Amino acid sequence: MEAYKKHTSIAALMDRSNVDTDQIIPKNFMKKVERTGFGIHLFHNWRFLADNVTPNPDFELNKPAFKGAKILVAGENFGCGSSREHAPWAIADYGFNTIISTSFADIFFSNCFKNSILPIKVSKDELAALMAEIAANEGVEFTVDLEAQKVTTPGGIEINFEVDAFRKESLLDGLDDIAWTLKHEDKITAFEEKQKQALPWLWK
Amino acid sequence: MTKTMYEKIWDANLVHEPESGSPLLFVDRHLMHEVTSPQAFEGLRLQNRKVRNVHSILATIDHCVPTKDRYNIVDPIAKKQVETMTANCAENEINLYGMDSNQNGVIHIVVPEHGFIHPGMVVCCGDSHTATHGAFGALAFGIGTSEVEHIMATQTLQQKKAKTMLVKVEGQLSKYATAKDIALAIIAETGTAGGTGYVMEFAGNTITDLSMEARMTLCNMAIEAGARAGLVAPDQITFDYLEGREFAPKGDDWATAVEYWKTMVSDEGAEFDSVITLKAEDIAPQVSWGTSPEQVVAVDAVVPAPSDFDDVVKSQACVNALKYMDVKAGQKITDINIDIVFVGSCTNGRIEDFRAAAELIKGKTVAQGVQAIAVPGSFPVKEQAEAEGLDKIFIAAGWEWRDPGCSMCLAMNGDELKDGQRSASTSNRNFEGRQGKGGRTHLVSPAMAAAASIEGHFVDIRDWK
């Protein structure tokens, strides 16, 4: 996994709540057997007109000012719906590595960390302030410092955010979760032996 | 110290809680389908890792399967996905109810049919509706593909403990109010994010009176309330359902297992982080009017107006939903006309669902211009229904009687709404485009869907003849 570094990047504004995984990546694009190449389908139904190729000029992420954005600022309950990891794959492949919202759906939230995406939870007021700054100055660049757990903006906003210590470390180092877990393999084996004794029918 | 059921399952499956790092939870059962697993197998292969406990896995192919002419998968990429699943399972000796199996069907329907899920287990699947299996008193939740790979390699998950919510439903349900209506009424109460961070335990006499099938419908929708999982305490109904099934404990193990299962329930007086209470008498048949499962009202109500919501976000969501759904504030739910009726999915694709729908359409005919399709959740459900003659009732009424699969629940297999079409659907999600780009979905119970097929619009089945 790629390590997450401190960066200063364009922040794109998506002022919608309950953005669900069916919108992030519509199911007709989930049939691939690879992890890559989903970015071109991100938000497909909103992003393209009925011919499926012409960019929809009314869709916020199609604004030239948001081109190359790495930070997505969106409304509450982002990523609700399915467990499809195709959603964070598409988001990462499109170029985002940070999503800022007041809340995220559980499975989506944990899927982000597996794909070097940092989901940042902020308060309602903080989100409103960030959104207002983008709206007033489209193309503005925010700085995200994971080490310091801080978002700063040219407009003078400074937000300290929370992140689970283990997840932070994994992101910063680009750690492989499976390799970390396998360091505890003796514990797993011991658990299995104990379960074989206590609940033998699970092993028949 | 008293514990909730969730805490007991957590403790029983906790492998290790290191001082720094994440707790590791043991996964007893791992379910798979073709859409969310190929990249996980690929990951294993690249790292030269093996599947740790093959016996813990049960797999099926369901999302991409055509419900007419099932071997004719037109989309070459979908076809490749199905072939990849078949090859991955063969290579790893995983138990797959594949395309040729007479046990094939939607994963969350097939797995319980075989008694694969027991109380007290931790169950995962790369699919959010894994919540279904909470009906057995198992902690069952959806995961992403990286975690599918993680479980295959380690049989564990890095997990954080959830908060607990008790959802109490007491009283006698009115005629034709079902588990689906309870689920929708709960979501109307909590919102789609209300359960975020929680595991919900459903309790109260309304819940304990429900059959296993109805409990599965209810737990299936827990995820639509944002909950990590739903749980119902195991009881005699659970044990009776499991006894004799293929993967249920056998011989001397049975009695030991039941004794163990009886201990895996919330202790008297156990504390929950949050409690909500509903009265069964208040739950009418529900119909969703918007593009989120929380945008739902009773069938005898009207479509709400943006001004009905104090919360600005919900008010704006109402504006957007009215536009997308092409319904008007103040419009009676029973005045909404529909084009397609779909009975099926892991929410409502079990035998009881087809019985309920058949009861209402028997001897009647589908309204002019309406297409109605019945898609059994699995081949065993289909066979059972046919043994009871239900297929004949559907066909005589002008319905299509299809082969099993996810079908129009998420429309990956070619069964989909066309732009602007409107459905009465027994599935679980009414998101924009869920059933086809531009398609409009109204979530209802099987009985409500059945009646709508006859009238061409929603009807209050409590006083419909």
Ligand code: SF4
């Ligand atoms: S029936 Fe629908 S919700 Fe259930 S597994 Fe299939 S696609 Fe998912």
